[in-house]
Amino acid sequence: MGDALRVALAGLGTVGGGVIRLLDANRDLITRRAGRPIEIVAVSARDRTKDRGVDLSRFEWVDDTAALASHPDADVVVELIGGSDGPALTLARTALGARRGFVTANKAMLAHHGLELAQKAEESNAALKFEAAVAGGIPVIKGLREGAAANAIARVYGILNGTCNFILSKMEAEGRDFAEVLAEAQALGYAEADPSFDIDGVDAAHKLSILAAIAFGTQPAFADVAIGGVRHVLAADIAQAASLGYRVRLVGVAEEGANGLFQRVHPHLVPLDHPLAHVTGSTNAVVAEGNFVGRLLFQGAGAGDGPTASAVVADLIDIARGEYGASFAMPAHELTAAAKADSGERRGRAYLRFTVQDKVGVLAEIAAAMRDAGVSIESLIQRGEAADGGVMIAIVTHEGPERAVAQALERLRGSQSLVGQPLLMHILG
Numbered sequence: 001m002g003d004a005l006r007v008a009l010a011g012l013g014t015v016g017g018g019v020i021r022l023l024d025a026n027r028d029l030i031t032r033r034a035g036r037p038i039e040i041v042a043v044s045a046r047d048r049t050k051d052r053g054v055d056l057s058r059f060e061w062v063d064d065t066a067a068l069a070s071h072p073d074a075d076v077v078v079e080l081i082g083g084s085d086g087p088a089l090t091l092a093r094t095a096l097g098a099r100r101g102f103v104t105a106n107k108a109m110l111a112h113h114g115l116e117l118a119q120k121a122e123e124s125n126a127a128l129k130f131e132a133a134v135a136g137g138i139p140v141i142k143g144l145r146e147g148a149a150a151n152a153i154a155r156v157y158g159i160l161n162g163t164c165n166f167i168l169s170k171m172e173a174e175g176r177d178f179a180e181v182l183a184e185a186q187a188l189g190y191a192e193a194d195p196s197f198d199i200d201g202v203d204a205a206h207k208l209s210i211l212a213a214i215a216f217g218t219q220p221a222f223a224d225v226a227i228g229g230v231r232h233v234l235a236a237d238i239a240q241a242a243s244l245g246y247r248v249r250l251v252g253v254a255e256e257g258a259n260g261l262f263q264r265v266h267p268h269l270v271p272l273d274h275p276l277a278h279v280t281g282s283t284n285a286v287v288a289e290g291n292f293v294g295r296l297l298f299q300g301a302g303a304g305d306g307p308t309a310s311a312v313v314a315d316l317i318d319i320a321r322g323e324y325g326a327s328f329a330m331p332a333h334e335l336t337a338a339a340k341a342d343s344g345e346r347r348g349r350a351y352l353r354f355t356v357q358d359k360v361g362v363l364a365e366i367a368a369a370m371r372d373a374g375v376s377i378e379s380l381i382q383r384g385e386a387a388d389g390g391v392m393i394a395i396v397t398h399e400g401p402e403r404a405v406a407q408a409l410e411r412l413r414g415s416q417s418l419v420g421q422p423l424l425m426h427i428l429g
C-alpha cells in the first residue's frame with residue numbers, strides 16, 4: 001500500500017459536502033482501487049461556523065482559501081467553489097504553478113480558461129482533471145478522452161443541464177409553471193449559484209465547449225457557442241410539441257464540418273423515437289458519433305451531491321494511481337483554433353410559435369413572411385385559447401436552410417400583430 005494521496009478541499013457546499021461523505025462511506029474500497037488511501041488534510045470555505053452535516057473537526061480549517069494551493073501537506077487541490085474567475089481561478093493558477101494536482105467541477109472556469117490551465121498543467125507536469133464539470137456523475141470525459149480516443153468524432157450532442165431537464169420534464173408531466181418548478185430544482189441543489197446560468201443555457205454552453213474541445217481536438221471556444229435557454233418555453237409549447245410527436249429538451253450540439261466548428265445550445269423538439277426524448281428529471285445524456293465505434297450514448301445523473309462527488313473522487317483515484325494524461329485528450333499545443341461555422345448554412349426543420357392578436361389578416365401576414373423568406377410550411381396550428389392576451393399559432397417547417405427561418409422572423413420583427421416575442425425551437429434531426 002502506497003502513501004496517502006493528500007487532498008486540500010476548497011468549497012464545502014453541495015458537491016464539497018458530497019465528496020467528504022463519499023470518501024467516508026467508501027474509504028476501504030477506494031483505498032484498494034487506488035492502491036493507496038485518499039485523505040483530506042485541509043478544507044476551506046467562506047463560513048467556518050456553518051453546519052454542513054459532516055464532521056470537519058478532523059481536518060485543518062484554512063481561512064484563506066488561496067493558501068490551500070501551497071499547503072505543505074497537500075498533493076492535490078480540489079476546487080468546488082465555482083465561478084469562472086475570482087478565487088477558483090486564483091486557486092487553479094497557483095496550485096498548478098506550485099506543481100500540485102488540481103481537480104475541479106467548475107465548467108465555467110474551464111470554458112473560459114481551460115486552454116491556459118491545460119498549458120499550465122503541462123508546464124508543471126501536474127494533473128488537471130475535471131470529470132465532474134460535464135454531465136455530473138456521467139463519465140463522459142473519460143469516455144471520450146480514453147474509451148473513444150481512437151475515433152474521429154463527427155458530432156457530439158446531448159442534454160447537459162439537469163436543472164433545465166428537471167424543469168421541462170416537470171412542466172410536461174404536471175403542467176406546472178416554470179418559476180415554481182425552478183424553485184424546486186434549486187432546493188434539490190441542482191441549480192448554479194446564479195440560476196440564470198442554467199435556464200438561459202449558459203451552463204450547458206460551458207459544458208458543450210469543453211466536450212467539443214475533447215471531441216474535436218480544438219481549443220475550448222465558449223464565445224462561439226450560440227446560446228438560447230428555456231425561459232420562454234410555455235406549457236402550451238410542450239403540449240403542442242407532444243401532440244406533434246415530440247418532447248421539448250434543451251440540447252447542446254457541436255459538430256465539425258467544412259465550414260468550421262458549429263456549437264449551439266437551444267431548446268429543441270426531440271422526436272419520441274429518439275433516446276433523448278426519454279431522458280427525464282435531472283438526468284443528462286450525451287451522444288457521440290465516432291467513425292469506427294458508431295453512436296455512443298452516455299446517460300446518468302447530471303447534477304446533485306452524490307453523482308457529482310462520484311466524478312470528483314474518480315479523478316482523485318486516477319491521480320492516486322498515477323493515471324492521467326493530457327486534460328483535453330491531447331497536448332494543449334495540439335489543440336487547434338477552429339473557425340466558427342455559420343449556422344445559416346445548416347439545414348433543418350423548425351418549430352415556430354407566435355402569440356398574435358385575434359384579428360383579420362394576421363395568419364396571412366405570417367404566411368407571407370414565410371413565403372418571402374423561402375420557408376416551406378409543413379403544418380400550421382392555430383389554437384383559440386388566449387395566451388398572453390392573444391392566440392397561439394404554431395408552425396412546423398419543412399427542412400430548409402436556417403438562414404431562411406431567421407429571415408422570416410426578421411421580417412416579422414416589430415409587427416403590430418404579434419403579442420410578445422416568437423419562440424423558435426429547432427427539431428432534432
Ligand code: NAP
Nearest residue numbers: 011012013014015045046047080081082105106303304308
Ligand atoms: P455551493 O453549494 O454553492 O457551494 C460552494 C462552496 O464554495 C460553499 O462551501 C461556499 O462557502 C464556498 N465559497 C463560495 N465563495 C467562496 C469564496 N469566495 N471563498 C471560499 N469559498 C467560497 O456550490 P456547488 O453546487 O457545490 O458547486 C460547486 C462547483 O461544482 C461549481 O463549480 C458548480 O458549477 C459545480 N457543479 C455543481 C453541481 C451540482 O449539482 N451542484 C454539479 C456539477 C458541477 P460557504 O458554504 O461557507 O458559503
Ligand code: HSE
Nearest residue numbers: 161162163190192303
Ligand atoms: N447546474 C448544473 C445543472 C449542475 O443543473 O446541470 C450540474 O452541472
